[in-house]
Amino acid sequence: MAVMTESALVRRRGLGRRFGGNKAMTLSIGVLTLFVLVALFAPWLAPHDPNAVSLANSLQGTSADHLLGTDQSGRDVLSRLIYGARSSLLGPLGVVVGATLLGVTIGVVAAWRGGWVDTALSRAIELIFAFPGVLLAILLVSVLSAGLKATVLALAIAYTPYMARMTRSAALSERHRPYIRALEIQGFPAVSIIVRHLLPNIAPLVLAQASLCFGYAMIDLAGLSFLGFGVQPPQADWGAMISEGQVALLQGAPLSALAPGVLIVCAVVGFSLIGEGVADRIRRADR
Amino acid sequence: MTAQHPVTRVEKLRRTYDHGKVVAVNDISFEVPVGGSLGIVGESGSGKTTTAKLIVGLEEPDSGRIFFDGQEIGTGSSRKLRRQRARTVQLVFQDPYQSLDPRQTVGGAIDEVLRLHTELSTSAFAKRRAELLEQVGLGVREAAALPRELSGGQRQRVAIARALAANPRLLVLDEAVAALDVSIQAQILNLLSEIRRETGVALVFVSHDLEVVRWVADDVVVMFRGSIIESGPTAEVLQRPEHPYTRLLLSSVPRLGWDPAQVSQARREFLATQ
Structure with missing residues (x-):
């Protein structure tokens, strides 16, 4: 019985470390959770209609009615930030989910099959690597049409190599560990070994890489929105708001461009810290 | 009634690496009777682990054949073959920290x-x-x-x-106790002997440790540079080793009055004659 309580204690300590060990990571998780909640409950939180134009009220400073002032069309900046959280978070999420699904599939297949399959997939991945993501996005936007969907699709493809390369190397080292060998000898089908054993064991690594990619994807998407390829006006989006706020910046009302910029930085730093934190924990556990 | 087939019969098994430049296993043949236990001993690099891998199908031989209960199971890694093999022969890995x-x-x-x-x-x-x-x-x-x-x-x-x-007929143990403490080794070896008695599963022990083999194996084959140089009942081979290499292995076992320098010297002299 004594042994039993001991193992329970060990596990609880692990849980404690998961949430309390790394302060920066805890803070990041807190901030990002807040962002997600804001995005989810935007209609209840926003004090104004984010798209209500009122030219008479353009470029107002901070006031009780408009906490962060208005932009040059007289729209409430705070409301636009709150609604903008939706596309600003959903966009990178789409990129990361797409890149992860594609990248993990490619990486695992390459690692598992080896030989010419590995060579062919690795070369294909390098080919995409050589192609700048933003350029790919512009290309795709010109084929499809400007908007969140085209840019997300393009960036998902552009981010696939990062996920695929990492997954391949992780899967490769996992594949040659005796426990995978043991399952192979048992005669389990490859697919079930991969899904039930290999993937869960490399999942933390994939997660760390995915959350790093989330931050980068956010910057890229904001950049594309800034250039006018991503989210189209009048829809609220942090990247697009910076773009629209350029003029306001020069006219001495910096908040409409600055505020979304600050939020982007917070989110990107948050995701990077989480990614680093997860990766760090894996390194520690491996030792 | 025909004579009972051995659980496993290995015929002229050969495996090379690096396009034939390195011969890991060189035309080895042996049998494991039903419910029997065979020790395969040798130093690192003698080809004993490769032999274990060949038996369980982790590696494919360049030539030679492996029979289970008188029947040959094809080599290959298709799911059906692997499953068929798994129901006949199972492997226990060296490192218990890595194999789960x-x-x-x-x-x-x-x-x-x-x-x-x-x-x-x-x-x-x-x-x-x-x-x-x-x-x-x-x-x-x-x-x-x-x-x-x-x-x-x-x-x-x-x-x-x-x-x-999987209810196998044969259990291959690749240095299965080498990573364990000596007292735990004894427990595991006793356990294996017990399981063998109860279930009639045959055992193949791959080990560098002559004491382990002495404890559990009825028969033993001694491997050196990929070839079997001596084989026979364990007690006999370990009592009256015929090949100088077997004698060298026996003298390498640490015991009272054991002199590492002397063993190294004997080893160098032996290798010089090869």
């Missing part, structure tokens, strides 16, 4: 193998599961544990239970 999925509980690992290889009803399934755990001396608590919560000896018991789950 770190995220799977002991019970889960055994259940998974039972589901793959048997079609038992729910009650028979639970019974078989309990029987396997009991056979290797593990309790309900261990069944619910993850590998990292167990000791090396316990993990090796799990690996043995999992290997037995």
Whole structure:
């Protein structure tokens, strides 16, 4: 019985470390959770209609009615930030989910099959690597049409190599560990070994890489929105708001461009810290 | 009635690496009788682990044949062949810390193998599961544990239970106790002898440790540079070794009054004659 309580204690300590060990990571998780909640409950939180134009009220400073002032069309900046959280978070999420699904599939297949399959997939991945993501996005936007969907699709493809390369190397080292060998000898089908054993064991690594990619994807998407390829006006989006706020910046009302910029930085730093934190924990556990 | 076939017969097995430049296993032949136990001894690099891998199908031989119960199971890695092999021969790995999925509980690992290889009803399934755990001396608590919560000896018991789950005729143990403490080694070796007596499963021990082999193997083959240089009943070979290499191996076992320098000297002299 004594042994039993001991193992329970060990596990609880692990849980404690998961949430309390790394302060920066805890803070990041807190901030990002807040962002997600804001995005989810935007209609209840926003004090104004984010798209209500009122030219008479353009470029107002901070006031009780408009906490962060208005932009040059007289729209409430705070409301636009709150609604903008939706596309600003959903966009990178789409990129990361797409890149992860594609990248993990490619990486695992390459690692598992080896030989010419590995060579062919690795070369294909390098080919995409050589192609700048933003350029790919512009290309795709010109084929499809400007908007969140085209840019997300393009960036998902552009981010696939990062996920695929990492997954391949992780899967490769996992594949040659005796426990995978043991399952192979048992005669389990490859697919079930991969899904039930290999993937869960490399999942933390994939997660760390995915959350790093989330931050980068956010910057890229904001950049594309800034250039006018991503989210189209009048829809609220942090990247697009910076773009629209350029003029306001020069006219001495910096908040409409600055505020979304600050939020982007917070989110990107948050995701990077989480990614680093997860990766760090894996390194520690491996030792 | 025809004479009973040996569990395993290996005929002129050969495996080379690096396009034939390195001969890991050189035309070796041996038999394991039903319920028998064979020790394969040799130093690192003698080809004994490759032999183990060939038997269980982790590697394919360049030439030679392997029979199980008088029948040849094709070499290859198709799912059907692997499964057919698994029901005949199972491998227990050297490192009990590496051979179990770190995220799977002991019970889960055994259940998974039972589901793959048997079609038992729910009650028979639970019974078989309990029987396997009991056979290797593990309790309900261990069944619910993850590998990292167990000791090396316990993990090796799990690996043995999992290997037995497919009801194999032959269990190949590749240095299966080498990573364990001496006292735990003895426990595991006793356990294996017991399992052999109870279930009639034949054992192949691959080991560099002559004491281990003396303890558990009826017969022994001594390998040197990929070839079998001596074979016979264990007691006989270890009492009256005929080949100088076997004598060298015997003198290398640490014991009272043992002089490492002398052993190294003898080893150099022996290798110079080869």
